Amino acid sequence: MGVRSREPGGHEPRAVQKAFWLLEAVARLGSGATARDISQLSGVPPATAYRLLNLLVSDGFLVRTSDLSGFALGRRTRELAGVAAAEEPAPVTAGEFRPPRALVEELRARVRFGIYAAAYTGDRVRLVDRDPDHELSRESAILTYLHASAVGKLLLAQHPELAGPRPLRPLTVRTIVEPDTLAAELTEVRETGLAREVDELRLGRSALAVPVRDRLGGLVGCLVAIGRTGRIRIDDGGLVELLRNYAARAADQSGESSTVA
C-alpha cells in the first residue's frame, strides 16, 4: 500500500510527504486540476510534481481526465482512510487473514470468474483481495446483508446471531427472507462446508464461497468465485474442488506470510 514504486528512491525520503501534499492539492482544487496548478498549490517543484503525479496515477490514487490534462482523486485514496483506521486502536486487524497474493493470482489464472478473498474478524467481514479483472458492484451490500451473499452465509453458519434485525431485507426476488429457509440453508452450509448464492444479492450474479480455517478450525476467511448466473455453475464439482484446494493452501501459507509482514 502507499506509493510502492521504486522510482522516487531512498535518496528522496520526502517523496511520500510530497505525494500527500499533491493529493491534498487535488482534493482542494477539485476535478480537472492541472499539474501546474497542483504543483503551485502544493509547493512541490514542477518536475518532481509531474513525476509523482504520474506515479500516483499509475497506482490508482489519482486519475486523469479524458483529455489527459487534468486530475481527480482515484478510488484508491479510500485505502488511505483504511490505513488511518487500521492504525487507530483496533488491533483486531493485526492477525487478519490475508491469502498470499501469488496464490490468489495463480487461482485467477485458472478460472474465468472473479476471485475474491474475504477475512472474518469477530463479527466483521472485509474483502482483502479484489479481482482486478472483474468489477464487483454493490460491494458494500455483500458486507452488510450477510443473509444474501455466499461470503455472508459462511459467517452466519458459524454465528447465526449476526443475521441482523428481522424481517430479513429482500434485495432481489430471490433473496432468502424466510427465517426457516435461511436456517435450513445455513445448516447445509455447515454440512457441506460450502456457501452458494444465486441472484440473491443481485440479479444475474452467482457466487460460490469456501471457508479458510486456521489450525484450530476457526473460520478466518474465505475464497469466493463470483460470476454471471448461468456462466458460473454453483454445482460445478471441479470448481468446488479447485477452490477447496486453494483455500487449504491459503490457510497453510497465510500464517507464514503474516509473520513476515
Add this chain to the structure above:
Amino acid sequence: MSALADAIARSFTAAEPERPAVSPLRALGRRRLSGPQVLAQSVGTTGCAASMVLLPITLLHYGTPLSSALTLLGAVLMTFLIAVCITQFTRRQAAAGGLYSFVFQGLGARAALSAGVALLVKYVGSATATLYSGGQALMLALAAVGVPVGGVLGTLAVYLAIAASVLAVLVRGARVAALAMLAVEACSLAFIVVLTVLPGTAGPPPPPGGAPHGTLHIALSALFSLAGFESATFFGPESRRPLASVTRVVLLTPLLCGGLFLFAGWAAWTGRGASVLAAATDGAGSGVATPVVLALNLGLACSWLASATASSHAASRLVYSMGVERLLPRFAAAVHPRFRTPHLALVVIVTGVAVAGTALALGLAPAREHLVQVVRAMVVTAYALVAVASVRFLCRIREQTAPAVAAGWAVAVAGVGLLGALVVVEPLESDYPVSAIVVALLASGLGWWWVLRRRRPSALRRMGVFDATESADVLPGAGVFGPDASGAVVLVGRRAG
C-alpha cells in the same frame, strides 16, 4: 479536517453516476500481462538474437573495434532518446493504438493517420520480412538434419505451418503469446550466446574493415535492429500496471538489446564469434561443424519467427484500435468471447503476412531488401512524428519540462534528416522505386484524412481512443462526468469544454 479526508468521507455517501464512464477498450482482456510478459513483446519484436549474428557482419565489413563500439553506443543513446519521447505518453495513458494514439494526442487526426499508415506498414512489413527469413532458416536447419525441404510445395507447406502456429498462439491470448515469444526468444539468445563463447571456436582477431561511409552504415544497422522496442505500447490496456510497466519496458529494451549488441561486437572483434559468423555467411560450405550450423539456423529461425509473431501481434492491436474508432470496418474491433483477443484482426494480419512472406520465398515479389527499405522509412516517420507529438502534447497539458522538450526536438530533427537521407540519397544507389513508394505511403495518410473529413467526419471525432478512466476508478463524488465529442460518458475536468 483536510480537503482530502473530507473528500474520502464524502465518497461513502456520494451516489454513483447513472451512466457510468467505461473504457472503450473494455472488450480486450484488460490488466492481464505482467511486466516480463510485456518485455517479451518488445524484445521479441526487435528480434535481437538474430541481430546479434547479422550486426557483427556489418561491423567487420565497415568498422574498426573502437569506431564500432562508439557508433553502437551512439545508436543506443539515440534510441533511448526516442524511448524518452514515447514514455511521455506511456506514463500518462494506455492505448491499444500505441504510437498512433500518441501522435493523435499531440498532433491531431491528420498526423495520426499518417503515423497509423506508417506503423501498419512497418509492423506488417517487418513481420513479412522476418517470417520469410525465419522460414528460410528453418528450411536450412531441416536440410542440416537431412530433411531437405524444397520446391514450391515444400515451401508452401513450411510457411503454411508457421502461419497456422503463429495465428493459433496469438488468438489464444496475449498472455500465451507473450510466454511463447519469451520462450522462443530466450532459446535463440541462449543458442547464439553459447555458440559465441563456446571454447575452441575462436579464430584470430579479424583485421579492420574500413569500407566507405562505415560509421553511417553501422549506425543505421544498429538503429534499425533496435526498432520495434516500442511495440509494448500497443499492450498498455492489457498489462497489469500499464503506466508503470510499459514505460519501464520501453526504456529498458533499447538498453538490454544494445548491451547484447555490444557483447556481439566484442565477440566479433576478438575472433570469438568467427565460426558463428562463418556459418551465418557461408552456411554448410564454410567448413564449420554441422551441429553448429544446425544450432545457428535454429536460433535464427526462433528469433525471426518470434519477431514475426510479435510484429503481427502489435499490428493486430493497431487495427483493433482503428476498428473501435470505426476508421476500419467494424469486424476489426471484434473480440473473441473467450480469449478476449481481436481474433478477426489477427486473422487478417497473419493471413496477409503469410501470403506476402510466401510470395517472397517463392520469388513472386520484389526482393526482401526493398521491403526492408520501405519499412525503415516508415519507422523513421513514426518516430519523428511521435517526437514532435510529445512536445506538443506536453505543452498542451502544461507538463513540459526542459529535458523532455529537448529530447523531443533532438529526435524530431534527427528523424527528419534521416528520412530525407532515406528518401533522397538511398534511391540514387537503388534501381527500384523505393522512394516513390515511401512518398505514396506518406501521402496516403493525408488522403485518408481528406476522405474521412468529406465522407465520415464522425469517425474523426471518435479517434484517439485509449484506456480512459472509468467511473469505478474515481473516488465517488470527486469527479465530474460528461459527454465527449462522440457522445460517450467520460471524466471531464471542471475547466474542460
